[in-house]
Structures are given as structure tokens and as C-alpha cells.
Amino acid sequence: MSLTETSEVFVAVEESALNDLITAVCTTRPHLLHYGSPAFVPASSTSATQMAPIPFPGSPGLQWSVELRIPQLDLFKQDLALPPELSLGAGQFSLSTTVRLCVDCASRGKDGKEEPHPDDPKHDPNDPNHDRGDEPWRDDRDDWGKAQHPMCCRLDVFAIGHLVSTWAGGQRAIGFAVDSVEIVDIEPNALESVIECLLTMVLRSVLATLSLPVTALELGAFTLTPTVGPLIDVNRVLARGDF
Amino acid sequence: MSEIIAAIDEGAAQQLFDTEVAALGPQATSGSSSLGPFSVSYAVTGTLSNGTVDLIAPATIEIADLRLDWHVDLSFQLDIGDFIPDIHIPQVCVHIPCVGDVCTPKIDIVWPTVTVPVSFGDFLKTTVDLGVALSLVAGVWKVEGIVQGVPSLQFGASTAALLAAIGLAVAAAVAWVPLIGPFLAVLAGAVVAAIGIAGLTGLLGPIITPFVSGTRFPITEIPALFEVLPASGPFDPAVFVTVDSLGAEVQHNPPEDELVVLADIQP
Numbered sequence: 001m002s003l004t005e006t007s008e009v010f011v012a013v014e015e016s017a018l019n020d021l022i023t024a025v026c027t028t029r030p031h032l033l034h035y036g037s038p039a040f041v042p043a044s045s046t047s048a049t050q051m052a053p054i055p056f057p058g059s060p061g062l063q064w065s066v067e068l069r070i071p072q073l074d075l076f077k078q079d080l081a082l083p084p085e086l087s088l089g090a091g092q093f094s095l096s097t098t099v100r101l102c103v104d105c106a107s108r109g110k111d112g113k114e115e116p117h118p119d120d121p122k123h124d125p126n127d128p129n130h131d132r133g134d135e136p137w138r139d140d141r142d143d144w145g146k147a148q149h150p151m152c153c154r155l156d157v158f159a160i161g162h163l164v165s166t167w168a169g170g171q172r173a174i175g176f177a178v179d180s181v182e183i184v185d186i187e188p189n190a191l192e193s194v195i196e197c198l199l200t201m202v203l204r205s206v207l208a209t210l211s212l213p214v215t216a217l218e219l220g221a222f223t224l225t226p227t228v229g230p231l232i233d234v235n236r237v238l239a240r241g242d243f
Numbered sequence: 244m245s246e247i248i249a250a251i252d253e254g255a256a257q258q259l260f261d262t263e264v265a266a267l268g269p270q271a272t273s274g275s276s277s278l279g280p281f282s283v284s285y286a287v288t289g290t291l292s293n294g295t296v297d298l299i300a301p302a303t304i305e306i307a308d309l310r311l312d313w314h315v316d317l318s319f320q321l322d323i324g325d326f327i328p329d330i331h332i333p334q335v336c337v338h339i340p341c342v343g344d345v346c347t348p349k350i351d352i353v354w355p356t357v358t359v360p361v362s363f364g365d366f367l368k369t370t371v372d373l374g375v376a377l378s379l380v381a382g383v384w385k386v387e388g389i390v391q392g393v394p395s396l397q398f399g400a401s402t403a404a405l406l407a408a409i410g411l412a413v414a415a416a417v418a419w420v421p422l423i424g425p426f427l428a429v430l431a432g433a434v435v436a437a438i439g440i441a442g443l444t445g446l447l448g449p450i451i452t453p454f455v456s457g458t459r460f461p462i463t464e465i466p467a468l469f470e471v472l473p474a475s476g477p478f479d480p481a482v483f484v485t486v487d488s489l490g491a492e493v494q495h496n497p498p499e500d501e502l503v504v505l506a507d508i509q510p
Contacts, residue, residue, distance in 0.1 A: 003496055009255055011250075012247070014246045017246035017247050020508050024471055025471065025472065044478060046478045219249070
């Protein structure tokens with residue numbers, strides 16, 4: 001069977017090369033995988049993308065950050081283990097990564113002082129400085145990049161997705177769309193569902209910014225105008241088209 | 244197994260070589276050589292146009308009917324005396340009574356050396372086999388088709404035409420020489436005979452063959468540091484991958500023959 005079949009040009013990229021390309025993009029532009037509010041990301045840079053705090057009444061905004069490890073893709077057929085909830089179908093890829101979620105668990109004490117616990121002997125409910133819950137949180141915008149009490153967790157995330165045709169820099173490109181996400185071992189199930197939903201949205205947003213021009217798939221060896229694909233074949237992405 | 248495979252079929256290879264051969268443009272060279280008994284200076288140009296591409300596994304690209312349009316400007320010194328003897332007619336005097344001596348003039352004709360310019364063009368067709376060659380030069384992987392061996396160029400009828408053109412050029416070049424008229428046809432014929440087919444092919448072969456032999460036809464070039472994405476903003480520098488290795492071959496994948504480029508990369 002010919003490679004080009006009825007077309008003039010054939011291109012195939014093994015999943016190792018696809019992961020190399022993704023690694024190159026994410027290593028050179030790590031901000032694609034790292035987002036956070038000012039307490040965590042003092043300014044947008046190549047390393048991270050600054051975003052707004054989550055607005056919430058009575059606070060200057062909830063400080064947060066999301067950071068993903070460079071995702072590892074496994075093209076159908078399945079080579080990497082997946083949670084039983086996910087199965088890799090023809091034409092799909094699986095994605096595994098680790099997501100680090102952080103919030104700045106800010107004190108509500110004045111001037112950033114910790115409020116003594118009610119059981120603490122130093123706790124005086126008659127103290128005029130006692131936080132009655134009606135004082136606004138301190139606006140710590142002067143402390144950007146200095147999360148006061150960062151609390152973070154790491155979650156291993158698995159996803160199933162498919163390729164989409166898109167454009168990057170005026171060139172035809174392939175993009176990555178998420179179909180479903182699974183996080184392992186979170187109880188109760190409702191919490192797992194909420195976090196999975198949250199991370200699905202995060203992954204979709206992150207992957208929407210990650211695309212690879214078709215020229216990169218064939219290193220510019222031959223000019224390809226795809227008429228078939230790019231699509232996932234067995235452990236590779238292939239495309240056929242006109243010269 | 245290579246990480247990246249790019250292949251084109253014979254139809255695309257035909258388009259590729261049509262483009263690449265046309266992009267070569269005219270080639271030119273000049274020098275001096277021998278044309279039969281003459282030393283000639285020459286300036287020659289040649290322009291290739293593509294023939295029919297046939298991919299032959301494992302590593303041959305045959306181009307049948309590769310056409311070379313060539314034009315040559317020759318110039319050589321012709322000593323007419325080498326072909327027509329100088330004429331020396333001594334003075335003859337006759338004594339005539341009552342008149343005295345009557346003498347004929349002494350005639351000495353020493354034929355000059357003249358410059359004969361010849362301008363001629365024609366085309367030929369040949370079949371060449373290209374080998375697929377790979378090189379890494381100044382950070383760029385180059386895949387090229389290189390003509391294998393020295394093709395035998397058949398000049399055919401053009402050599403006879405060129406001989407005729409030389410005869411005409413000789414006649415034109417010596418037309419100004421006094422008293423050459425009766426000898427013109429003899430001179431032109433003698434020069435043409437002295438050169439002969441062998442003399443012409445002996446000149447044309449070595450100066451025109453290099454336009455074909457050793458010619459490198461670019462197939463593709465890939466920077467060893469390949470740009471995946473261009474820079475697109477202050478936080479988005481250009482993204483590169485390193486092309487570790489590259490290969491090129493002709494594969495017979497029934498029912499087609501395909502020109503295949505193989506590559507491995509790392510981030």
C-alpha cells in the first residue's frame with residue numbers, strides 16, 4: 001500500500017515527535033501552562049500569565065493559580081495506562097498531566113495579622129480589634145507576587161480528546177480538543193465532579209492556545225495542502241494532500 | 244523507525260523537479276579548447292528543462308528526456324595559408340624589338356590570418372540518473388538529487404549544422420581578403436573537413452557535458468534548528484526543535500514509487 005494513496009503528499013508524525021513538538025512549545029512558552037492572579041503571578045511574562053483575582057464580595061478578590069505539567073499525549077492505540085472511567089477510542093488521544101491548584105488562604109485579621117482561634121487564650125471577643133466578620137480583607141495588591149498563605153494541591157489529571165483543524169499564525173494547524181476528564185481518588189463523588197468540570201474547562205482553555213502548524217508536522221520538507229486529516233492513525237498523526 | 248515521515252508520489256516529484264530545474268536558470272562558462280586543428284576560445288551557456296521523472300527504489304531518480312538548450316560563441320584564428328598556398332608569381336620580362344623590355348608585375352600573395360567568429364545554438368536531450376544525497380551544511384540539512392556518472396550527450400544532427408555554420412563563418416570572415424574569391428569554396432570546405440565531426444564533438448562534449456553531469460537538483464532543505472512557531476509577541480518567543488537526523492530514499496510501495504524523507508527530532 002502506498003503512503004500517499006490517491007494523494008500527492010503524505011505526512012506522518014509519530015506520537016514521540018508530537019510530544020517533542022508540544023514539549024518544545026511548552027518549554028519555550030511556559031506561560032501557556034501557568035496562570036495566576038497577582039499574588040502568584042506578579043506580571044505576565046514568558047513564564048506565566050497574570051489574570052484577575054476571582055471577585056468576591058467583601059474581599060479584594062480571591063488569589064489563585066493553576067499550573068500544569070507539560071502534558072503527555074498518547075495517540076490511539078493505547079500505550080499509557082488510563083483510569084477505568086476513560087477508554088481511548090480510534091481517532092482519539094489521551095492526555096496525562098499534573099495540575100497544581102493554589103489559593104492564597106488569606107487571613108482576615110487586620111494588617112495581615114492572624115486572628116487568634118476562639119479557643120486561644122489570647123482570643124478576646126471584646127477586643128475592639130476583634131474581627132467580627134464585617135471588616136473587609138486587606139487589599140494586598142502592594143504584595144503582588146507574595147502570596148501570604150498559599151495552599152496548593154496537585155492532582156493527576158487524565159483526559160481524552162481529539163484533534164481539530166485550526167489556524168496558527170496564518171497557517172493551517174492542528175489543535176487539541178478535550179472530550180472528557182478524569183481525576184483519580186477524590187471523595188465525595190460530587191466534589192470530584194466539580195473539580196473535573198473545573199479542570200475540563202481549564203484544559204480546554206489551555207489547549208485552545210496550543211496548536212501546531214501543519215508545516216511543523218513535516219518540517220517543511222514538502223509543501224502540503226491537506227485534503228485528508230490531520231487525523232490520528234495508529235500511534236501517529238497523518239495527513240495527505242496536494243503538493 | 245523514524246519519528247517523522249514525509250513522502251511524495253511520482254506526480255508530485257515531477258512537479259518538484261519541474262520547479263527546481265527551472266529555478267536552476269542558465270549556466271555559463273568560457274575558456275579555450277581545441278576545434279580540430281584550431282585553438283578556439285569559447286563562451287557557452289546552457290539551460291536545462293525538465294524531462295520525465297521516474298522514481299526507482301531504493302535511491303534513484305531517473306529523468307528521461309532532460310533537455311539542454313545550449314548556445315556557443317566560438318572564435319578561432321584561421322591562417323589561410325595553411326589551406327591555400329601563398330602565391331608568388333615572379334616578374335617575367337620579354338624583349339620586344341622596337342619596344343624594349345616588357346615585364347609583367349611581380350605578384351606575391353601571402354594569405355593573412357583572420358579571426359573567425361562562430362555563433363551557434365541547439366538543444367539535446369538525455370536521460371540521467373540522480374542519486375539521492377544528504378548533507379548537513381552550515382546548520383541546514385540538504386536533500387539533493389545529484390547526476391550520477393557522466394551522461395553521454397548525443398549532439399546528432401546539430402553537429403552537421405554547426406559544421407555548416409563554421410563553413411559560412413569562414414567564408415564571411417575572409418570575404419575581405421583580396422583575390423580570395425576563387426578560393427573561397429575550397430577554403431571553407433578545407434576548414435570544415437579539417438575540423439570534422441570528431442573535432443566538433445571533441446569540443447562540444449567536454450564543454451557542454453558539465454551542464455548536466457554533477458548537477459545538483461535541490462529536493463528539500465530543512466534547518467537543523469527548525470522553527471515550529473515564529474515569535475508572536477513579547478511573551479511568545481519563536482519555538483524551535485532540533486532535527487537530529489534526516490534521511491531520504493525512494494520506496495516502492497505498491498502500486499507507487501515514492502520519494503520519502505525521514506526525520507527524528509528533539510525538543
